[in-house]
Amino acid sequence: MKAELPVLDPPERLLCGPGPTNVDPSVLEAMDRPMLGHLDPDFHDILLDVVDLLRRVYRAPEGIVMALHCTGTAGMETGVANLLEPGDKAIVAQAGFFGGRIAEIARRHGAEVVDVTAGWGEIVPKERLIETLDEHPDARLLAVVHAETSTGAEYPLAELSEAMAGRPTLLMADCVTSLAGVPLDIGGWGVDFAYSCTQKCLAAPPGMSPIAVSERAVERLRARKTPVPFSFDLLLLERYWIERPAAYHHTAPILSIYALHEALCRVLAEGLEERWARHAEAAAYLRGELAARDLPLLADPEHQLAPLTAVRVPEGTDGDAVQKRILRDHGIEVGGGLGPSAPAMWRIGLMGRNATPETADRVLAALDAAVAEEGTLAGRAAG
Ligand SMILES: Cc1ncc(COP(=O)(O)O)c(C=O)c1O
Numbered sequence: 001m002k003a004e005l006p007v008l009d010p011p012e013r014l015l016c017g018p019g020p021t022n023v024d025p026s027v028l029e030a031m032d033r034p035m036l037g038h039l040d041p042d043f044h045d046i047l048l049d050v051v052d053l054l055r056r057v058y059r060a061p062e063g064i065v066m067a068l069h070c071t072g073t074a075g076m077e078t079g080v081a082n083l084l085e086p087g088d089k090a091i092v093a094q095a096g097f098f099g100g101r102i103a104e105i106a107r108r109h110g111a112e113v114v115d116v117t118a119g120w121g122e123i124v125p126k127e128r129l130i131e132t133l134d135e136h137p138d139a140r141l142l143a144v145v146h147a148e149t150s151t152g153a154e155y156p157l158a159e160l161s162e163a164m165a166g167r168p169t170l171l172m173a174d175c176v177t178s179l180a181g182v183p184l185d186i187g188g189w190g191v192d193f194a195y196s197c198t199q200k201c202l203a204a205p206p207g208m209s210p211i212a213v214s215e216r217a218v219e220r221l222r223a224r225k226t227p228v229p230f231s232f233d234l235l236l237l238e239r240y241w242i243e244r245p246a247a248y249h250h251t252a253p254i255l256s257i258y259a260l261h262e263a264l265c266r267v268l269a270e271g272l273e274e275r276w277a278r279h280a281e282a283a284a285y286l287r288g289e290l291a292a293r294d295l296p297l298l299a300d301p302e303h304q305l306a307p308l309t310a311v312r313v314p315e316g317t318d319g320d321a322v323q324k325r326i327l328r329d330h331g332i333e334v335g336g337g338l339g340p341s342a343p344a345m346w347r348i349g350l351m352g353r354n355a356t357p358e359t360a361d362r363v364l365a366a367l368d369a370a371v372a373e374e375g376t377l378a379g380r381a382a383g
Contacts, residue, residue: 013327014354016363017335018149018308019177020199020206021351023259027204030262031255038252047241050257053264057179057202057272058194060186060212064234066241067198067260068209069253072176075195075209077105078232079143079172083193083217085226086110088140091132091169093117093124097150097338098174102143114139120343121151121298121310126160139169140220146184146194147177150338152299152310152347154182161189170217176200179210180267181279181307181351192217198256201279201307203352204263207256279306282355286348289364298345307351313344322346322370329373330366 015021036043047066055065068075080102084090090111092103095118106113116132118124124144133139142164146157161171170192178184179194181201186194192214199206213221213234221228221235230236231250239247267275283306290297290311298310313319323336323346335347348363350356 012331014332014359014362016349016354016359017333018338018347018349019197019351021201021203021349021354023205024203024263024266024353026266027259027262030258031205033258035254038250038254039246039248043252043254044244044246046257046261047246047252050261050264051242053261053268054210054212057264057267058186058210058212059184059188059272060194062187063215063218064211064213064238064242066211066237067257068195068211068232068237069207069250069256070209070232071206072174072195072197072209073101074232075176075197075211076102076174077109078209078211078234079193079195080106080109080111080141081232082221082228082234083141083170083172084109084111085224087112089114089136089138090141090143091116091129091136091139093129093142093144093155095122095124095151095153096120096145096148097342098145098148098176099143100339102145102172102174106141106143111141120341121153122300123148123153123155123303126156126163129160130163133164133167133169137167137169141170141172143172143174145174147175147182147305147307149177149308149347149349150310150342152297152305152308153303154178154305156303157191158185158189161191165190170214170220177305177307177351180272180275181355182305183276186212186214190214198260198263200349201275201351201355202260202263202267204259205256207253208260210260276306279350279355282350282357282360283307283309285357286350286360286364289360293368298343307349307355309348309350311346311348313346317371318374319344319346321374322367325370325373326363326366329370332363332366334363334367
């Protein structure tokens with residue numbers, strides 16, 4: 001007798017945590033188009049279209065632009081592995097979980113890491129980074145997180161890159177939660193390596209990491225003394241994604257690339273600036289409503305990020321229980337604190353198609369109900 005097979009039947013969720021966000025229906029439909037092989041010249045034309053679309057979304061007309069077959073973390077690791085060689089010095093700004101992850105990855109690749117830290121919700125002031133650069137002029141790389149999803153803080157990347165102008169140190173920026181959600185101008189600002197993901201403000205499924213590499217960073221790659229791990233060697237990947245005839249490197253995730261193609265078209269059809277403005281307006285609405293409820297935010301208000309708002313859990317409230325109730329009773333995902341040292345928080349993401357006041361209202365209604373219910377339970381337990 002054949003064993004009974006499990007049924008794939010995931011529940012509907014409104015994804016308003018730190019990502020992934022809900023995928024646009026047209027993006028899902030794109031994945032239903034005819035499969036091509038990864039060595040089909042028609043597919044190679046699609047790759048070049050994706051490169052062109054990505055250049056416009058990153059605003060990176062020069063250098064190498066493509067989408068890696070990996071997650072945001074592996075995009076981060078690709079930057080480190082390509083731009084640093086063992087023994088190289090890297091300055092890493094850390095004010096939350098993902099800055100710490102860059103530092104850890106750089107150490108694992110044999111780099112000498114100079115940590116420059118600030119508290120959760122703060123940013124490392126650019127003056128401190130410039131002082132650190134003055135103390136370590138031999139640093140090969142300076143890395144910052146443009147949009148720190150673990151705290152909801154946005155790094156003033158344009159100001160930092162301006163302050164670094166003329167220095168030989170390359171600038172790497174984590175744009176995982178900023179690409180297509182907040183103003184970003186990789187070419188204009190002179191960022192040397194930017195990496196992102198597909199599952200946040202692009203509103204595509206997770207699993208790819210769009211990157212943009214400046215020309216001077218490409219020169220650095222060409223001058224390396226030691227080889228880069230094969231899977232993430234950017235110069236080999238360029239031969240498949242951009243040079244023609246394309247040289248086989250790996251079997252590309254064809255359907256994910258269709259999805260990315262469609263997601264990028266959705267961004268450009270809306271208008272990049274219009275999309276940034278929509279994320280900003282939805283976030284401003286959410287912040288107003290949270291303030292009306294006396295719920296304080298984690299991030300320094302001057303550096304509040306639009307796509308992700310971190311709310312401090314009020315004293316006496318079980319943040320975890322509220323988060324679970326929002327998921328179970330309302331079918332809405334919000335995030336909690338990330339990592340062992342994170343303060344208690346709820347992380348509300350309004351990204352991609354979810355960046356609207358209507359979505360914010362749905363999250364707020366669920367939050368109000370869950371907080372009231374948990375409060376009642378706690379009151380009953382105490383009484
Ligand atoms: C700022 C930031 N960097 C890196 C990552 C890692 O991306 P992934 O989970 O796709 O590996 C995330 C994921 O949330 C992120 O928010």
